Amino acid sequence: MTAPSDDAPPRRAGRPRADARSVSGDPTDEILAAASRLIGELGVGGTPMSRIAQEVGLKQSSLYYYFRRKEEILAALVARANVVPLELLAAISADGDAPAVQLYRFVRADAVALCALPFDINDIHRIAMRDPVEFASYWKERASLERQLATIVRRGTAEGSLRKVDARLTALTLLANDEGAQNWFRLGSKWSTAAIGGHLAELAVAGLLVDPADLATTRRRADELDART
Amino acid sequence: MTAPSDDAPPRRAGRPRADARSVSGDPTDEILAAASRLIGELGVGGTPMSRIAQEVGLKQSSLYYYFRRKEEILAALVARANVVPLELLAAISADGDAPAVQLYRFVRADAVALCALPFDINDIHRIAMRDPVEFASYWKERASLERQLATIVRRGTAEGSLRKVDARLTALTLLANDEGAQNWFRLGSKWSTAAIGGHLAELAVAGLLVDPADLATTRRRADELDART
DNA sequence: CCACTGTTTCGATGGGGCATCGAAACAGGC
DNA sequence: GCCTGTTTCGATGCCCCATCGAAACAGTGG
Known part of the structure; x- marks a missing residue:
């Protein structure tokens, strides 16, 4: 939405996900989308990082590769x-x-x-x-x-x-x-x-x-x- | 405030507090007062039960003798x-x-x-x-x-x-x-x-x-x- | 004076959330 | 085939909420 430019960074592959689903788009955007939806339903306090991770097919700790802290997700929103x-x-x-x-x-x-x-x-x-x-x-x-x-x-x-x-x-x-x-x-x-x-x-x-x-x-x-x- | 009646329940003594300070009034009121002040400063999410307990001279778990859950304190407020x-x-x-x-x-x-x-x-x-x-x-x-x-x-x-x-x-x-x-x-x-x-x-x-x-x-x-x- | 009872408090514990850390598992280049 | 950089994971530590059983008192009746 914010950056229509398709200058996608290389996106070299790393360790495969445990939940071996296809990685559709930029994980960052997927995370934000999931977070937005979940927080809308459950509120900030009622939405644990683990739930967001689950939604995008990641483990909880993997979210911290994209966002340092929970607040950083909120700030992006x-x-x-x-x-x-x-x-x-x-x-x-x-x-x-x-x-x-x-x-x-x-x-x-x-x-x-x-x-x-x-x-x-x-x-x-x-x-x-x-x-x-x-x-x-x-x-x-x-x-x-x-x-x-x-x-x-x-x-x-x-x-x-x-x-x-x-x-x-x-x-x-x-x-x-x-x-x-x-x-x-x-x-x-x-x-x-x-x-x-x-x-x-x-x-x-x-x-x-x-x-x-x-x-x-x-x-x-x-x-x-x-x-x- | 709500009950000006001084029909104080017996208030028999129990186990003394670790922090051996005098118990001034109704602990329930003291807890609410402390919670109100702390929550005002730190917000609900930023105010742990342990902090409220500390303020009134109790241990964290002792609060649950007066309120079953944190939300019960908020409801009272x-x-x-x-x-x-x-x-x-x-x-x-x-x-x-x-x-x-x-x-x-x-x-x-x-x-x-x-x-x-x-x-x-x-x-x-x-x-x-x-x-x-x-x-x-x-x-x-x-x-x-x-x-x-x-x-x-x-x-x-x-x-x-x-x-x-x-x-x-x-x-x-x-x-x-x-x-x-x-x-x-x-x-x-x-x-x-x-x-x-x-x-x-x-x-x-x-x-x-x-x-x-x-x-x-x-x-x-x-x-x-x-x-x- | 001593057990007994009810009241109030505590410590230990379990469950869960956030955040960090080191290592694992891949792709691609040399 | 090995090295490098990228992405993911599991284990871990700390904090918070809530529960549970037991401890420490004051009164009461014998």
């Missing part, structure tokens, strides 16, 4: 998870519409993206907080996200379309809302991700707009831009 | 944490003001209460989700909370003061927002709990009100009611 909202924000910023429209689009798409994740982002957040080294790039990217969002909010208040709120606090709150939603809606909720995203965006933007009459036009404009695909 | 918002909602409902005012008061106070918790409520949520038996009463109380909140929202939309939103989805979102906020603001944030609670309440209510001109009066009325103490 969230790294991919962070790319989406960042690209999202870049695209939205490039379109350069009214702040309210940008926020609406971001909140909605971010919530949808988060709810579509196979695992619980907050679960990994918790571990990442205790390990700033391993997750350094994650936190850096997240800080960037927060700053960019705050900038949009600040522009909105400056031009008078948004209520006078603390931009940084608001940015953090918006992100926290999306993440909080994922917590509750990831698994079989009665609502679709689209419904949830729309609801969150609506609530957030309506809460920020000075004139709520702008809500309808904001939504329409956001729909229009997002519909281009 | 969240049980106390759930009482606050329920009583809050009861009090607010008893006052019986406009839906917007009730929501404002609840969101603000709930956020403040959550941020004041010594441990990470989401961390325990995650474990509680995997153990519906041990945390049965917790989930029951939470469902009640959700239902009551939804009722308030429904009243608001019915009488026309609030926008037409899905009441249940909105209720869950409000709770999720508070919890998401606790996630980010519990530890040394640059904002006070009061600022965070106010911000969340403001954002939520503004997002729900049909006429945002009501926001100021809603806030004033909420302040007035909460000031009675």
Whole structure:
């Protein structure tokens, strides 16, 4: 996914696996895929390395040839998870519409993206907080996200379309809302991700707009831009 | 806290502790206090039973005389944490003001209460989700909370003061927002709990009100009611 | 005063997860 | 056919959770 380049490293053969199945692709990717799925079902704490190894046809200790520690697997997972909202924000910023429209689009798409994740982002957040080294790039990217969002909010208040709120606090709150939603809606909720995203965006933007009459036009404009695909 | 009655059970003496310190109060309470503090610092996963035992002057295995499993300690902690918002909602409902005012008061106070918790409520949520038996009463109380909140929202939309939103989805979102906020603001944030609670309440209510001109009066009325103490 | 009983605590132990280490088992080049 | 680098394994050590049987006390009744 991240590296479409087929510059596969030599991949010389080593000791054959005990479970003599064919090695389909890059073991690293297979491990990440298995880990993602298992952690989604069982949670981080409920997913032992031995289970992941079993899933890809390796013994437990063999995983440590590809990842030094369990957290390194988690870091790789969230790294991919962070790319989406960042690209999202870049695209939205490039379109350069009214702040309210940008926020609406971001909140909605971010919530949808988060709810579509196979695992619980907050679960990994918790571990990442205790390990700033391993997750350094994650936190850096997240800080960037927060700053960019705050900038949009600040522009909105400056031009008078948004209520006078603390931009940084608001940015953090918006992100926290999306993440909080994922917590509750990831698994079989009665609502679709689209419904949830729309609801969150609506609530957030309506809460920020000075004139709520702008809500309808904001939504329409956001729909229009997002519909281009 | 929960039982102000001083009907202390006999507390006959048993084998003396290796660490021969005086046993101040009910060991159960001491254990919960220590666990709460440690888990707040180190997280659930980072707090071994041995550390809790050490804190109260017991050996690891002795903890199991008071709690069968680690989760039982967590359940006891969240049980106390759930009482606050329920009583809050009861009090607010008893006052019986406009839906917007009730929501404002609840969101603000709930956020403040959550941020004041010594441990990470989401961390325990995650474990509680995997153990519906041990945390049965917790989930029951939470469902009640959700239902009551939804009722308030429904009243608001019915009488026309609030926008037409899905009441249940909105209720869950409000709770999720508070919890998401606790996630980010519990530890040394640059904002006070009061600022965070106010911000969340403001954002939520503004997002729900049909006429945002009501926001100021809603806030004033909420302040007035909460000031009675 | 002494056994007996119930309460509280301990030590030992088993099971399981994470991580490390040295060696085994291969493919390919010389 | 031997040497080298790659990949995998098994054994091991440490930590954590939980259980079990026994130890160490305070009271009570004789």
